[in-house]
Amino acid sequence: MNFKHKYFFLFPGLFVLIGILIFPIIFVVRLSLSGWNSYNPGLDYIGLENYIRLFTDDPRFWESFFRLSFLSVTTVILQYVIGFALAHMVWKDIKFKRFFRVLFLVPMMTTPVIMTVIWRTFFHESLGPVNDLLSVFGVAPKWLTDPVIAKFTVIIVEVWQWTPFMFLLLLAGLLSLPKEPFLAAAIDGASPVRKFIYVTFPLMAPISIGAIIIRLIEASKIMDTVYVLTSGGPGTSTETSSFYIFIKGLREFQMGYAASMSFTYLIIMIISLTIIAKVLTKVLLKE
Amino acid sequence: MDLIANNLSYKPEDQYHLNEVSFNFKEGNLYTILGRTLSGKTTLLKTIAGLLTPDSGEIEFDGKNFLKVPVWERNVAMVYQQFINYPHLNVFENIAFPLKQRKIDQGVINEKVMDALKSVGLLGYEKRKIQELSGGQQQRVSLARSLVKNAKILLLDEPLVNLDYKLREQLREEFKNLFSKGLADETILIYSTTDPKETMELNGEVIVLDEGKVLQVGPAKEIFENPNSLKVAEISNDPPMNIIEAKISDNNIQFEGINLEAPKHLSKLTEDGLKIGLRSSDIELGENGNEFEVELAEISGSETLLHLKRGDTKIIVSIEEVLNFKIHDKVKINFKIDRAYAFYADGKLASSPFGGLNGQN
Numbered sequence: 333m334n335f336k337h338k339y340f341f342l343f344p345g346l347f348v349l350i351g352i353l354i355f356p357i358i359f360v361v362r363l364s365l366s367g368w369n370s371y372n373p374g375l376d377y378i379g380l381e382n383y384i385r386l387f388t389d390d391p392r393f394w395e396s397f398f399r400l401s402f403l404s405v406t407t408v409i410l411q412y413v414i415g416f417a418l419a420h421m422v423w424k425d426i427k428f429k430r431f432f433r434v435l436f437l438v439p440m441m442t443t444p445v446i447m448t449v450i451w452r453t454f455f456h457e458s459l460g461p462v463n464d465l466l467s468v469f470g471v472a473p474k475w476l477t478d479p480v481i482a483k484f485t486v487i488i489v490e491v492w493q494w495t496p497f498m499f500l501l502l503l504a505g506l507l508s509l510p511k512e513p514f515l516a517a518a519i520d521g522a523s524p525v526r527k528f529i530y531v532t533f534p535l536m537a538p539i540s541i542g543a544i545i546i547r548l549i550e551a552s553k554i555m556d557t558v559y560v561l562t563s564g565g566p567g568t569s570t571e572t573s574s575f576y577i578f579i580k581g582l583r584e585f586q587m588g589y590a591a592s593m594s595f596t597y598l599i600i601m602i603i604s605l606t607i608i609a610k611v612l613t614k615v616l617l618k619e
Numbered sequence: 620m621d622l623i624a625n626n627l628s629y630k631p632e633d634q635y636h637l638n639e640v641s642f643n644f645k646e647g648n649l650y651t652i653l654g655r656t657l658s659g660k661t662t663l664l665k666t667i668a669g670l671l672t673p674d675s676g677e678i679e680f681d682g683k684n685f686l687k688v689p690v691w692e693r694n695v696a697m698v699y700q701q702f703i704n705y706p707h708l709n710v711f712e713n714i715a716f717p718l719k720q721r722k723i724d725q726g727v728i729n730e731k732v733m734d735a736l737k738s739v740g741l742l743g744y745e746k747r748k749i750q751e752l753s754g755g756q757q758q759r760v761s762l763a764r765s766l767v768k769n770a771k772i773l774l775l776d777e778p779l780v781n782l783d784y785k786l787r788e789q790l791r792e793e794f795k796n797l798f799s800k801g802l803a804d805e806t807i808l809i810y811s812t813t814d815p816k817e818t819m820e821l822n823g824e825v826i827v828l829d830e831g832k833v834l835q836v837g838p839a840k841e842i843f844e845n846p847n848s849l850k851v852a853e854i855s856n857d858p859p860m861n862i863i864e865a866k867i868s869d870n871n872i873q874f875e876g877i878n879l880e881a882p883k884h885l886s887k888l889t890e891d892g893l894k895i896g897l898r899s900s901d902i903e904l905g906e907n908g909n910e911f912e913v914e915l916a917e918i919s920g921s922e923t924l925l926h927l928k929r930g931d932t933k934i935i936v937s938i939e940e941v942l943n944f945k946i947h948d949k950v951k952i953n954f955k956i957d958r959a960y961a962f963y964a965d966g967k968l969a970s971s972p973f974g975g976l977n978g979q980n
Contacts, residue, residue, distance in 0.1 A: 510706070512699070512701060512703040513704070513705050513706065515670060515699075515703065516697075516699075516703045516704070516716075516764075517705075517716070518669075518670065518690040518691055519668055519669075519670070519690060519691075519693075519695060519697045520696075520716050520717035520720060520764065520768070521691045521692070521694070521720040521721065521768070522716075523689075523691050523720075526720060530716070530719070534707045534708075535706070535707055537707070
């Protein structure tokens with residue numbers, strides 16, 4: 333079929349796509365080849381100088397990247413485990429099932445920035461209620477100012493905020509499972525624990541992979557939590573890639589350099605997420 | 620080891636699924652539960668398996684209170700009418716699943732699975748995915764899965780009902796072979812079905828179930844020859860037994876202006892409201908018979924089922940031939956009246972040609 337006007341109908345969608353995706357990416361690539369900063373704003377051409385600087389002379393970027401990897405992988409694993417447990421709990425017929433299903437979703441419906449401010453107040457070292465309670469045991473962890481503990485504070489807040497999303501995806505998955513294999517498994521002599529290991533979990537594998545990948549993509553953008561909770565501190569101990577790029581680009585206004593970091597980051601993310609998806613599929617689906 | 624049930628009742632809403640069901644199943648025997656759909660067959664099997672807890676009653680197995688034993692410890696195997704398998708496992712893993720739940724050596728598992736695959740004729744399919752198999756093959760996999768664990772109780776819940784005609788015949792044959800091969804030596808085999816023909820072919824002890832109630836228990840032959848009530852006669856015949864409201868007097872059976880000489884086993888009955896039961900196969904076409912009008916003629920396989928009418932009396936005749944009839948055709952039929960049953964007005968058997976009740980005289 334030859335339809336002359338098809339490009340006309342494609343145009344609106346294409347236009348939006350070009351405007352919000354293709355143009356920005358091309359522009360970032362061009363920008364990364366320039367020395368645009370606050371002294372010298374403009375699209376001049378300096379070749380690969382920014383990339384050379386990034387790969388040879390900026391350990392802070394790579395530190396922030398590995399920190400981000402640690403934070404996102406840890407939070408997603410925790411979210412998956414807790415989310416699965418909660419979903420499994422309200423999957424069966426228990427009392428107040430509907431109430432719990434809604435209750436577990438509440439954190440996701442709150443505004444992340446506001447909630448992080450509240451968490452910051454919670455974890456305040458001298459005025460916050462957490463240390464007030466812990467003082468009973470004579471301990472007062474430096475939730476926000478110890479370089480190691482601060483990382484875990486970020487993890488706690490992230491897990492609290494986003495486990496509901498995982499819960500939602502996994503519950504939907506559980507509810508869509510066929511009932512028959514569970515009947516068969518019971519009769520075939522599988523105790524509840526074995527039923528979970530040999531039936532529920534394998535049947536959930538495809539959904540699990542999807543949920544984990546979605547959350548990994550989201551988690552690798554951690555920015556608002558860090559910004560509000562610790563501002564990357566103490567020092568740079570909770571600084572993540574996006575936060576560092578934000579500092580370089582929008583605080584120090586090194587636009588060209590920030591663009592080269594963004595583009596490098598994008599490439600790394602695409603490659604690593606593809607590998608992770610492949611590995612997960614191989615391990616969980618045995619394909 | 621016997622499986623004994625006492626007064627099992629299960630009434631989830633306002634209708635009984637099981638109503639005071641009692642039985643005593645002995646090991647090494649085949650029991651067929653015959654009943655129409657929704658008669659409680661599946662409920663009964665699920666109760667034995669442990670998937671359902673009855674409202675009241677007891678089940679005892681091997682001298683122990685079976686209801687206290689959780690499903691996964693009951694050592695029961697079950698084949699369902701839907702082909703239930705594990706979609707995420709291949710054929711081999713599916714069959715090995717029940718064995719993997721116990722601590723059994725992998726070598727023994729391989730051997731047993733291969734044996735089971737062989738006995739259901741699926742050798743060479745072990746690496747296949749379940750979804751790649753046909754319905755009949757899927758049902759064989761679940762049969763193999765239930766055979767492999769050497770369960771003391773094997774439940775088969777209408778295992779053939781969702782298969783097409785050819786496969787059903789074939790698998791039924793294989794079932795018979797499997798059952799007769801000594802599989803049942805120490806197993807209690809419980810097979811539920813809606814199909815009287817299947818019941819007769821399996822030739823085990825039959826439990827006729829209707830609306831959750833046991834109507835009759837006995838060997839297949841006995842159920843077929845001497846159904847103790849109208850209902851059993853209906854359930855155990857396909858097409859259902861013809862029921863004719865007739866009067867017996869002076870050695871004559873009269874209905875719709877037809878006069879038939881009563882056979883010996885019916886001649887002594889004089890009560891009012893008697894119903895005469897005659898199987899569709901005990902009526903034949905005949906030149907000098909009584910005239911009926913064709914209401915419907917259906918051809919099923921090599922058989923023709925004629926739905927006939929005369930006055931208020933409707934009967935079904937099955938003829939072992941493919942014949943073409945039109946609606947409103949007139950046909951002449953003869954009754955093999957010496958094969959007729961008689962039932963009292965309340966549905967109880969009054970006399971049967973095989974010597975039930977008054978027929979004994």
